Amino acid sequence: MTTGTMRTGAATGAAGEDTRSRLLATALRLFTEHGAEGTSLQMIADALGVTKAAVYYHFKTKDEITEAVAEPGLRELAAVVEEAATFRRRGARIDHLLTGFVDIVVRHRALVALFSSDPGVARAIEKTLHGEERFEKRLIALLAGPEPDTSTLVAAHVALAGIALAGGAPALADLDDESLREALLAVGRRLMGRPRPRA
Amino acid sequence: MTTGTMRTGAATGAAGEDTRSRLLATALRLFTEHGAEGTSLQMIADALGVTKAAVYYHFKTKDEITEAVAEPGLRELAAVVEEAATFRRRGARIDHLLTGFVDIVVRHRALVALFSSDPGVARAIEKTLHGEERFEKRLIALLAGPEPDTSTLVAAHVALAGIALAGGAPALADLDDESLREALLAVGRRLMGRPRPRA
DNA sequence: GTCTATAAGCAGATAGAC
DNA sequence: GTCTATCTGCTTATAGAC
Numbered sequence: 001m002t003t004g005t006m007r008t009g010a011a012t013g014a015a016g017e018d019t020r021s022r023l024l025a026t027a028l029r030l031f032t033e034h035g036a037e038g039t040s041l042q043m044i045a046d047a048l049g050v051t052k053a054a055v056y057y058h059f060k061t062k063d064e065i066t067e068a069v070a071e072p073g074l075r076e077l078a079a080v081v082e083e084a085a086t087f088r089r090r091g092a093r094i095d096h097l098l099t100g101f102v103d104i105v106v107r108h109r110a111l112v113a114l115f116s117s118d119p120g121v122a123r124a125i126e127k128t129l130h131g132e133e134r135f136e137k138r139l140i141a142l143l144a145g146p147e148p149d150t151s152t153l154v155a156a157h158v159a160l161a162g163i164a165l166a167g168g169a170p171a172l173a174d175l176d177d178e179s180l181r182e183a184l185l186a187v188g189r190r191l192m193g194r195p196r197p198r199a
Numbered sequence: 200m201t202t203g204t205m206r207t208g209a210a211t212g213a214a215g216e217d218t219r220s221r222l223l224a225t226a227l228r229l230f231t232e233h234g235a236e237g238t239s240l241q242m243i244a245d246a247l248g249v250t251k252a253a254v255y256y257h258f259k260t261k262d263e264i265t266e267a268v269a270e271p272g273l274r275e276l277a278a279v280v281e282e283a284a285t286f287r288r289r290g291a292r293i294d295h296l297l298t299g300f301v302d303i304v305v306r307h308r309a310l311v312a313l314f315s316s317d318p319g320v321a322r323a324i325e326k327t328l329h330g331e332e333r334f335e336k337r338l339i340a341l342l343a344g345p346e347p348d349t350s351t352l353v354a355a356h357v358a359l360a361g362i363a364l365a366g367g368a369p370a371l372a373d374l375d376d377e378s379l380r381e382a383l384l385a386v387g388r389r390l391m392g393r394p395r396p397r398a
Numbered sequence: 399g400t401c402t403a404t405a406a407g408c409a410g411a412t413a414g415a416c
Numbered sequence: 417g418t419c420t421a422t423c424t425g426c427t428t429a430t431a432g433a434c
Contacts, residue, residue, distance in 0.1 A: 162361025
């Protein structure tokens with residue numbers, strides 16, 4: 001209430017929220033095209049049709065933009081890892097992990113590939129997750145199990161990196177979500193030695 | 200001969216060649232740590248213990264450094280693709296492709312992961328390969344075959360990206376070449392539906 | 399919420415001494 | 417082959433008008 005600067009009545013700045021969302025979507029696209037360090041605030045501002053100063057109204061630093069871009073996928077990933085850790089049987093744990101991971105990859109496409117392979121993004125989100133250990137390590141550990149042999153460990157690495165990058169691959173961008181999800185889950189299960197689900 | 204500036208007698212500037220090699224090795228390390236765009240000439244110079252101007256004596260531009268870093272792996276990759284394309288039977292083609300690709304990944308470790316995922320490197324080498332089509336496309340095409348179904352296409356993408364990134368993963372850096380090679384080849388074959396070679 | 403204007407610093411790159 | 421010194425342009429970031 002008070003004497004705010006709202007102009008649309010109910011919501012707290014619909015135009016502002018929209019600009020922020022557009023900004024994050026634009027930043028994600030540019031990050032995947034040029035890398036996080038290869039993307040300047042000027043490029044983001046130009047793509048949005050605003051000035052750099054307008055961008056700074058929404059985010060105090062460039063790192064803050066990088067964190068905000070990564071945050072949704074990161075949170076969902078954390079939730080899947082936590083859930084998977086509660087399963088006692090190794091098979092069920094792998095199944096839950098693969099299903100959840102593939103689902104996140106498919107819904108966010110380029111995002112997971114981005115923070116699997118972009119050092120700039122990795123550095124920015126490390127500050128966000130200062131307390132909590134690296135996700136990748138936990139994912140690998142849950143997927144490969146305790147004291148894994150070499151081939152299982154390597155398979156887990158190939159599965160995670162491969163699924164993340166394939167999900168964001170431009171050549172597969174035309175695939176609809178359901179087809180991509182099924183295919184990625186199938187290769188993940190094959191890699192980790194899980195039986196195929198029946199049709 | 201003439202009145203050159205050689206000081207070591209036989210070779211054409213041993214110290215210079217050594218600096219050039221050290222420069223490329225240092226650049227590769229920094230590129231994988233910070234990304235190509237995230238690595239400045241100042242960082243490279245500092246790591247070498249020389250000034251930026253000394254770096255410019257060896258390479259005219261930063262792009263030239265990027266290309267020179269990628270070149271050895273790129274050439275070997277091109278050779279493997281050409282060889283694989285000569286096989287008539289699809290199984291033999293896949294076998295040759297996987298064996299050759301894994302071998303390059305293992306011997307260069309971080310390199311293949313770098314130009315699989317770094318947009319800065321990808322852009323720089325596109326200028327080098329202006330005539331020849333994108334490697335990745337040809338690799339995928341040879342691996343998945345003509346008119347592949349969705350699951351085969353996705354499997355090929357996961358295999359290439361996964362093998363490249365797993366090969367450069369810090370967590371697997373301690374594995375000796377032979378163990379890594381065997382494990383990567385095994386997962387690649389499993390993904391592409393090839394039978395296991397007998398022990 | 400977006401603008402203009404500007405500061406301070408670092409980027410890639412070059413000239414010329416040694 | 418490496419150095420010092422320098423240039424230009426772009427980077428992140430801030431101050432203050434509208």
